[in-house]
Amino acid sequence: MRRLLVAVLASLAALGPGGAGAAPPGGDADPLLADLATGSADQREAAVTALGQTGDPRWLALLGALRDGAVFARTRGGRTEVVVAGTKSTRGDEDLVEIQSAYARASLGVVAVADLAEVAADRRLRLAIKPFLDAEEVRGQLRDADPAVRRAAAVKLGHQASPAAAPGIEATLAAEGDRWVRHALAEALALIHLADPDPARRAAAARRLGELRSMNAVAALQRLAAAAASAAERAAAARALKRIERWTLLTTSLETAFQGASLASILVLMALGLAIVFGLMAVINMAHGELMALGAYSTFVVQNWFRAVAPASLDLYFLVALPVAFLVAAAVGVALERGVIRRLYGRPLETLLLTWGASLIIQQGLRLWFGAANVDVAAPRWLSGGLPVMVGLTLPWNRLFIIGLAAVAVIAMYALLFRTGAGLRIRAVTQNRAMSACLGVRAGAVDAVTFGLGAGLAGLAGCALTQIGNVGPSARTTSSTRSWWW
Amino acid sequence: MTVYSRRDFLKGSLAAGAGLTAGVGLPRILAAQAKDPIKIGVLHSLSGTMAISEVSLRDVVLMAVEEINEKGGVLGRKLQPVVVDPASNWDLFAEKAKQLLLQDKVAVVFGCWTSVSRKSVLPVFENNNGLLFYPVQYEGEECSKNVFYTGATPNQQLIPAAEYLMSKEGGGYKKFYLLGTDYVFPRTANKILRAYLRAKGVPADSIEEEYTPFNHQDYQTIVGKIKRFASGGNAAVLSTINGDSNVPFYKEFANQGLRSENAPIMAFSVAEDELRGMDTSALVGHLAAWNYYQSVDTPQNRKFVQAFKAYAKKQNLPGGDRRVTDDPMEAAYFGVHIWKQAVEKTRATDVDAVRKAVYGQEFVAPGGKIKMDEANHHTYKPVLIGEILKDGQFKIVSRSKGLVKAEPWSEYTSPDKGCDWVKHKGTYQKKA
Numbered sequence: 001m002r003r004l005l006v007a008v009l010a011s012l013a014a015l016g017p018g019g020a021g022a023a024p025p026g027g028d029a030d031p032l033l034a035d036l037a038t039g040s041a042d043q044r045e046a047a048v049t050a051l052g053q054t055g056d057p058r059w060l061a062l063l064g065a066l067r068d069g070a071v072f073a074r075t076r077g078g079r080t081e082v083v084v085a086g087t088k089s090t091r092g093d094e095d096l097v098e099i100q101s102a103y104a105r106a107s108l109g110v111v112a113v114a115d116l117a118e119v120a121a122d123r124r125l126r127l128a129i130k131p132f133l134d135a136e137e138v139r140g141q142l143r144d145a146d147p148a149v150r151r152a153a154a155v156k157l158g159h160q161a162s163p164a165a166a167p168g169i170e171a172t173l174a175a176e177g178d179r180w181v182r183h184a185l186a187e188a189l190a191l192i193h194l195a196d197p198d199p200a201r202r203a204a205a206a207r208r209l210g211e212l213r214s215m216n217a218v219a220a221l222q223r224l225a226a227a228a229a230s231a232a233e234r235a236a237a238a239r240a241l242k243r244i245e246r247w248t249l250l251t252t253s254l255e256t257a258f259q260g261a262s263l264a265s266i267l268v269l270m271a272l273g274l275a276i277v278f279g280l281m282a283v284i285n286m287a288h289g290e291l292m293a294l295g296a297y298s299t300f301v302v303q304n305w306f307r308a309v310a311p312a313s314l315d316l317y318f319l320v321a322l323p324v325a326f327l328v329a330a331a332v333g334v335a336l337e338r339g340v341i342r343r344l345y346g347r348p349l350e351t352l353l354l355t356w357g358a359s360l361i362i363q364q365g366l367r368l369w370f371g372a373a374n375v376d377v378a379a380p381r382w383l384s385g386g387l388p389v390m391v392g393l394t395l396p397w398n399r400l401f402i403i404g405l406a407a408v409a410v411i412a413m414y415a416l417l418f419r420t421g422a423g424l425r426i427r428a429v430t431q432n433r434a435m436s437a438c439l440g441v442r443a444g445a446v447d448a449v450t451f452g453l454g455a456g457l458a459g460l461a462g463c464a465l466t467q468i469g470n471v472g473p474s475a476r477t478t479s480s481t482r483s484w485w486w
Numbered sequence: 487m488t489v490y491s492r493r494d495f496l497k498g499s500l501a502a503g504a505g506l507t508a509g510v511g512l513p514r515i516l517a518a519q520a521k522d523p524i525k526i527g528v529l530h531s532l533s534g535t536m537a538i539s540e541v542s543l544r545d546v547v548l549m550a551v552e553e554i555n556e557k558g559g560v561l562g563r564k565l566q567p568v569v570v571d572p573a574s575n576w577d578l579f580a581e582k583a584k585q586l587l588l589q590d591k592v593a594v595v596f597g598c599w600t601s602v603s604r605k606s607v608l609p610v611f612e613n614n615n616g617l618l619f620y621p622v623q624y625e626g627e628e629c630s631k632n633v634f635y636t637g638a639t640p641n642q643q644l645i646p647a648a649e650y651l652m653s654k655e656g657g658g659y660k661k662f663y664l665l666g667t668d669y670v671f672p673r674t675a676n677k678i679l680r681a682y683l684r685a686k687g688v689p690a691d692s693i694e695e696e697y698t699p700f701n702h703q704d705y706q707t708i709v710g711k712i713k714r715f716a717s718g719g720n721a722a723v724l725s726t727i728n729g730d731s732n733v734p735f736y737k738e739f740a741n742q743g744l745r746s747e748n749a750p751i752m753a754f755s756v757a758e759d760e761l762r763g764m765d766t767s768a769l770v771g772h773l774a775a776w777n778y779y780q781s782v783d784t785p786q787n788r789k790f791v792q793a794f795k796a797y798a799k800k801q802n803l804p805g806g807d808r809r810v811t812d813d814p815m816e817a818a819y820f821g822v823h824i825w826k827q828a829v830e831k832t833r834a835t836d837v838d839a840v841r842k843a844v845y846g847q848e849f850v851a852p853g854g855k856i857k858m859d860e861a862n863h864h865t866y867k868p869v870l871i872g873e874i875l876k877d878g879q880f881k882i883v884s885r886s887k888g889l890v891k892a893e894p895w896s897e898y899t900s901p902d903k904g905c906d907w908v909k910h911k912g913t914y915q916k917k918a
Contacts, residue, residue, distance in 0.1 A: 090788065141747075153747065259707060262706065374763045376733075378765040384740065384767070394743040468734060472730065
């Protein structure tokens with residue numbers, strides 16, 4: 001009973017708005033610290049509990065340091081003092097460490113490690129520390145600026161379903177503005193009430209969870225539906241389950257449709273350039289995968305340039321990388337076409353062999369220049385995370401972006417080929433090269449532009465794919481870049 | 487890097503040719519008495535898919551050799567490393583191993599990463615009585631007289647990790663999603679994990695198992711499944727995903743709104759060296775289980791990390807002083823030192839003598855003191871659970887009490903089998 005009371009008090013202190021409560025100033029805690037350093041196992045645990053119950057962030061920080069093994073004791077003038085270790089260094093054979101006072105974290109200078117005795121946190125002590133630090137962590141997360149962090153904290157509270165947390169959740173709920181965090185908080189609250197001693201309240205909580213379409217509550221509701229004492233509860237739980245089930249079916253279907261659309265858009269992006277080159281020029285471009293890799297590496301280079309020159313606007317690098325990737329790949333494509341491919345038009349086998357050779361050269365070149373290991377392309381913040389559409393369905397931004405990009409690319413290609421003069425010339429050369437040349441179309445230039453366009457689209461695809469897969473010299477062989485039919 | 491001229495090469499070939507013809511007749515003892523260098527083999531892929539991981543092992547073995555040579559070598563003889571490149575090609579591993587043992591006559595070989603490469607060289611070492619130090623955690627179920635395993639067995643990595651997740655301290659998780667790359671290590675690891683979880687009372691419907699091919703990139707469906715699996719809370723992912731599939735997996739995991747607070751991923755194949763080429767932002771807060779981290783705070787380790795960075799810079803290795811150390815590298819490093827101590831104990835490089843001298847050998851490795859088992863060819867190691875930090879390093883959140891004895895045969899899948907080369911001949915049947 002006492003333990004329960006302690007837990008309740010602790011959670012209240014932890015979840016209360018200010019949280020500071022009645023913190024003992026450094027002096028009052030001295031006996032506790034002495035217990036911590038030299039006491040028996042029971043005294044040590046009691047000391048940790050007492051420090052944790054203060055809810056004072058500074059004491060909690062000390063407990064965190066204790067768990068990490070950074071708390072030491074030293075004896076000076078017959079008094080034992082508890083200190084926190086900071087950065088370590090070595091001078092000659094001696095290991096030195098910078099130490100700070102336990103509460104105020106005032107620097108106490110640098111001392112030899114040998115002069116300190118570690119206040120070891122054994123398993124029992126770590127277990128005693130954990131709830132305080134967890135509560136502190138959740139409290140911090142519930143105040144985080146990022147709604148995704150707040151939402152995760154709320155979901156965690158729901159999983160724990162600890163009755164002591166309910167008042168804190170209600171207070172947070174009243175002040176919360178984000179719709180999805182509110183939903184997670186309401187869900188957590190209902191999950192807590194689902195274990196209430198009052199049957200009517202349990203039934204109400206079950207109904208509420210049904211209204212919330214809470215996937216997280218399915219297991220708890222199933223237990224209630226099977227084992228609850230009153231028929232009202234069982235009925236409420238069963239109804240809620242039915243509701244959640246129907247909702248889950250809906251979200252799962254939508255999710256599957258979205259996944260299909262996302263996969264299709266990736267394939268479209270990859271295949272579009274290939275199709276243009278093959279369809280219009282009858283050249284099977286085996287180097288398409290490498291042109292994509294070039295686009296991906298251009299993205300990497302642009303990112304590094306931003307990191308070095310304009311770290312503040314790093315998030316914008318991707319917008320710059322898109323056209324750069326297009327242009328780099330298009331330039332290589334045009335060079336390839338003007339340099340060699342144009343000499344082999346009408347000989348499909350030879351162009352196949354030739355582009356395959358080009359692909360090997362590009363691949364090895366990338367390996368020589370950037371190394372064999374994959375390089376890391378960070379996702380800009382605006383492409384990380386997802387858009388919560390409805391309860392149980394979050395659509396990742398990077399995939400939404402690629403679907404959008406694929407749609408724009410397809411529409412732009414259509415407009416270019418069927419709505420502009422250049423497109424007309426491309427189609428004319430495709431249908432009858434000799435006749436178009438007779439009529440004054442520069443067939444050679446049209447070939448170069450078309451090939452460059454196809455290559456540029458490959459570069460664009462490569463840039464977009466950095467947000468989903470890896471960037472490495474052998475990118476073409478990895479499964480998501482299956483722009484070929486094997 | 488040494489540059490050989492054509493003349494050196496000719497001289498070398500002539501000498502080797504002469505040695506081959508003469509070596510048959512001449513008593514071996516002559517060669518041993520001379521202050522010739524002792525040849526040791528380094529059998530790690532320097533090209534192909536595994537190069538990303540294995541090149542670092544070659545580097546750290548050569549660093550250990552250089553350290554030993556600077557202090558006067560072994561028994562007054564310098565060590566001369568013979569580095570070969572099996573190119574991530576499993577058949578080539580056996581061929582190169584044969585070359586090292588029969589042609590170069592090396593005293594010991596440090597090498598292999600993947601289990602399939604180890605299985606490929608195993609008959610070569612057993613038929614020619616060679617000696618291999620294998621530095622990577624693996625799936626167990628092996629007990630060869632000619633191999634010393636300095637990496638972890640399942641009970642030194644997999645089981646403690648699952649135990650940690652189930653404990654109150656680790657979060658008290660009750661449902662487990664076993665996700666891996668489709669090859670021998672993840673399959674065996676998950677077989678053992680499943681047996682362990684079942685033995686600890688986890689119902690069968692609370693365990694999911696799934697595999698993806700090497701290089702798999704599109705994890706949206708699988709993460710969707712994990713999300714539904716984890717929706718009731720108390721669920722964790724045990725991941726044996728290898729190589730570059732990890733980046734898209736963790737990215738998708740974060741993007742679909744799953745976070746380490748609610749569904750942590752415990753990884754068995756992600757270490758500091760792999761994190762070097764990754765954008766770690768999506769991995770922060772997830773867990774890994776190893777026996778060593780670069781962040782282990784001991785004077786030996788600080789020295790080791792600094793020495794390796796300095797070595798990488800001096801040798802102009804790619805990455806220079808931004809290189810990191812990790813678990814297999816530490817195991818490869820102390821393997822060289824264990825072998826050296828054993829040779830000094832017997833005062834010979836003869837494989838059978840060295841083998842017996844390795845038993846019970848102790849060494850203060852960078853991650854703390856380790857000890858070779860007295861009979862089963864494996865290593866007593868500490869077990870550490872780490873949390874991934876933003877800078878690609880690990881914060882150690884749990885460590886085993888003392889050293890854990892290696893059990894090549896897991897008590898959960900093969901309770902009747904044991905491994906002992908002193909009282910038995912390798913793998914034996916335990917009496918009921």
